Amino acid sequence: MTTTEGDTPDGLRLTVLNPGGRDPEQDFAEGAPAPNDNGHAPVNFHGYAACTRGTFQHDYQRAIEIGRPVLLLLRSDFKETRRALLALQKAGLPAVVSLKETGLHQIARQLADPKRAERFRAIVQAADGCLAATPESLGFYGRGEFIPTPYPLLDARWDFSRPLGERNGIFVGTREWKMPSRHHLAALLLALSFGEPVTVFDDDPRRCRKVLSALGLSVGALRILKRRLPYRDYLAEMARHRIVLQADKSAVPGQVAGDALLCRMPCVGGDGAIDCLAFPTICGHGRPLGELRELASRLLREPKFYSATVAASQEAARTQVSYAVVAAQLDSFFRRVGDRRLTKR
16 A cells, blocks of 8 residues: 555545546545556545545446545536536435636636526535635635645655756746636746746647747747646656746636645746645735746745745645645535534434
């Protein structure tokens, strides 16, 4: 059996259910697996299952067979979620709901349709509770609790750190040109302004270079990766750089910042939940681009400031988003949910 941070033997073992989703069943009975190409990485909503040694499912019948408390994801048009909730309740299983796509732009898109919004409200009212992966999404439920998505920070297999002397340049954490709240162009312009090597993912490299050249920018230092990498290769790629830079204002859970934590490097900019918890002094929440530029410049030029920032982020993350901490929060939350269920009977 592999060792991992997380629950005690008698603690919560959670089933995360993405009804009708494409991610296959994944059992985390032994905690987080080693980085590999098989299965989804134990982060985001899979992280909730992994930190409690639970399971990730897409079939509600299978979730009923397992017989454990369920975190049910609201996805697509919510019809599959509603069907799953009714089945779980009929089977007597505790069922807490959470939006799968939690960026403010994503929530707005999902709830813009009146029928879907009505369906969302009915599900939220019927569920045993609501769990928010971001503080901002909590307001859409009207009740519940914010619990950040966890990362296996104390598992040596997920330590992608490299010596500072082996790091060089800037890794741009966003890639979505069409989503205004991502501020992807602003992040690119900021990154290129330092005269450092810059790496970005973009499936249309020619267009990316043409846009930047049209703005009079030199793209000689820009390296574009046009295809997605397996997660372990992506982390290894990120870790080659000195900093991660973004200007995202989407209020997402913050996987880019979580990835930076696994690489033991600073993530500048971004207002995701992990950004604000682990990188409060360099995140994008409430900071203009000019201030982010100053912070990024110091991290690129000042080794002591860099080391102190990384150390502070790791300590903040260990106390707020590590597996053991989040597993305990989930356990406490579901215990309260269970108490309320007993009171209603």
